[in-house]
Amino acid sequence: MRRLHRFHGGLKLEDHKAISTARPIEPLPLPSELVVPLAQHIGAAAKPLVSPGERVLKGQLIGLPEGYVSCGVHAPTSGRVLAVEPRRVPHPSGLSDLCVVIEPDGQERWVEREPIDYLNADPSEVRNRIRQAGLAGLGGAVFPSFIKLNPGANTVRTLVVNGAECEPYITCDDMLMRARAPDIVAGIEIARHLLGAIEVLIGIEDNKPEAIAAMRTAVQAGGHAFEIVPVPSIYPAGGEKQLLYTLTGLEVPSGKRPHDIGLACFNVGSLYALARAVLHGEPLISRITTITGNVDEPRNVEALIGTPVANLVAAGRPRPDTDAYVMGGPMMGFVLPGPDVPVVKATNCVIARSPALFPPLPAPMPCIRCGRCAEVCPARLAPMDLYAFAKSQNFGKAQEYSLFDCIECGCCSAVCPSHIPLVDYYRYAKSEIWARERERKAADLARRRHEFRLARLAREQQERARRLAEKTGGTSQASPDREAILAAIEQAKSRKARPAAETVEQGEVR
């Protein structure tokens, strides 16, 4: 029996999972229009490869990865490109982003699918194919998978498979493990191979006995030595850092990645997608999504990426008093700007919301420093202090108190007797700090450009003087004294640049 490590804090939550596990995963009917955002992963958006009017095949690459942290985007079905234009995307801000809008032709004609011979191919080639195939973490963070499959200079000893799925209501991973365990296990083996990991630990929350059983059977059938470890259902047991700690007792150092301590962590959905991509040549064009909450038929469906949320939730038959849709779980999810936004790679769950389901909280009261928030914080932060700093705009102090180690799990907000929306304050503080950082960088850049321009002007002036001297005097004396020029440049620089530098500094201390 493996010794488990209990992470700090966390909460016992009512899981509300049974409601959406009664029915098997079903495919969703083709919608009349698919809206595929080009930025679905963390990192740079993909570059559109198609233009309106063009015909596309199912699985055809329509967005080319750009930059390192980026991966491909594909047509979820065959049809015609209606538009490449900004559309509202699933983001709390309600922002628009460039999307490829496709009208399905209903024929589901595939591009040619090429499985990847991962055992015999060069690992970097395999990773490149995975990048092209658009694989990104499906647990919610959507980090491009090929990067996580690259150990770089590190040795990854242990591969941790995340089947914990700790947020209430969400059951897509649970249902995937129950129904498609052999594929997941195949995916695990591919990841293990690419990483060169010696040990594989599959962490599944103990409230999913069927999933545990199915995975056990599949691991045995595959003849693997992967270890299945039931972990206690304590939210956020499925947080990457929490799961790694629970299973290995190791903490990922702040600001580092699991690779740096010889670990890698993949969500079961991502590994399933990996198996489909490698063994069947299928890019990531669909995912399992839970529809639950204020609906008559909570369930899990296999939805094409790009399906409007309205079509998705129709399968669950939302009740009339539904007032909004939440993407993700009740602890970390967000309210969608509208039912028109599409399902994306990150859409693990959509909860129909009603006032009865998530009753509004009373108005916030002052913090009474009861310390409940600190007791439950899995990052061992001092949430009440972070709140005080964020509220008083003391961002430097908030950073000093490790604001950026907050995983936004929501535990602190959930237990606050004063009903203070603590996480909102942290999000606000983080975005302010980022904004200031960007401003500072921009100011820096402007200052450098300015200096460069001054130097150029000074040089041109000197050269003009030299040419003039050559023309008029025509003597050998004309060759300018380099030292003098440089001195002049320096002078100009320090004279002109000082005010700019001062403003920047003021910007920093503010």
Place this chain on the structure above:
Amino acid sequence: MMSAPFVSLAGSVQGVMLRVLVALVPAIAVHVWLYGPGVLIQLAVASAVALATEALMLKLRGSPVAPFLSDLSALVTAWLLALSLPSLAPWWLVAVGTAFAIAVAKHLYGGLGNNLFNPAMVGYCVLIISFPAHMTRWPAPVALPGPDLGWIEAAAFIFFGDLPAGAALDALTAATPLDVVKTQLAANRTLTEILGQPVGHAVPDGSVWLALAYAAGGLFLLQQRVITWHVPVAYLAALAVVAGLFHAADADRYAGPLFHLTYGASVIGAFFILTDPVSGPTTPIGKLLFAASAAALTYLIRVFGGYPDGVAFAVLIMNMAVPLIDAYTQLPVYGKKPPGSGGAP
């Protein structure tokens, strides 16, 4: 709610305060049994003054009155103060103390959640400094012979200073055990003599029951997760250790741990006063440090200081140290454990 988390497992500030009030009920019952109904009158006066002062201050500060008045925090302050005062103290004493606690110690610092000092203890200290004579006039407990005051007589005495016919003030009141020991020791008697005397007021009396009643309330608060174990355990343990050390050094001059745990405000302090979240530390180690230091101070003030008990002063002194304690006792943030302390190998 527009943003996550959409679930709340929390009660409310009101719920927290209500539990504290409920937890005080057993001790109030023992109070009444020991010292007569006077304590209920004090509680009533303190509550009324607290609510009125709170409402007035909220109005003056331009805060919404209703939600804050119903948070019950003013009542907690009022009750803790009233229970610390002699139950036959004149009404204006409790009124002045309560008004000061709420208006100055709480609202001038910014109201709920912002006070640096425990308001009830501020009120207590103001009273004991300003009116020391009134503050030591505790009624004689039932265990001692003396006239018992009923409702009417108690009210008459508290409000008008009228004594029942034939009763003398001295017969009504008695020095507390801490007081007796202190004055008798000063008169060069040994502890064995003082405590062995049947007529001495320091004979074991209802104080033990009172301490047990507070402890029962405290356990309820622990079970309800309103407080954590750190403060009460550290406070009572440290008090016992300090008292034990002195006692071991000179048993004739220094009373033992049991004496210090049962008499005075030790137990109410441990469970109800030092656990005040607003003016106490928030980190586990901070709580231990805070409570243990307060225990040592309590002992020193009790034994060597000029006041009958040391809890209130100890609390206020330690309140001053809270920001420092909090700053230096933060838990190691996940992934930021100092190297070589069991983090990444």
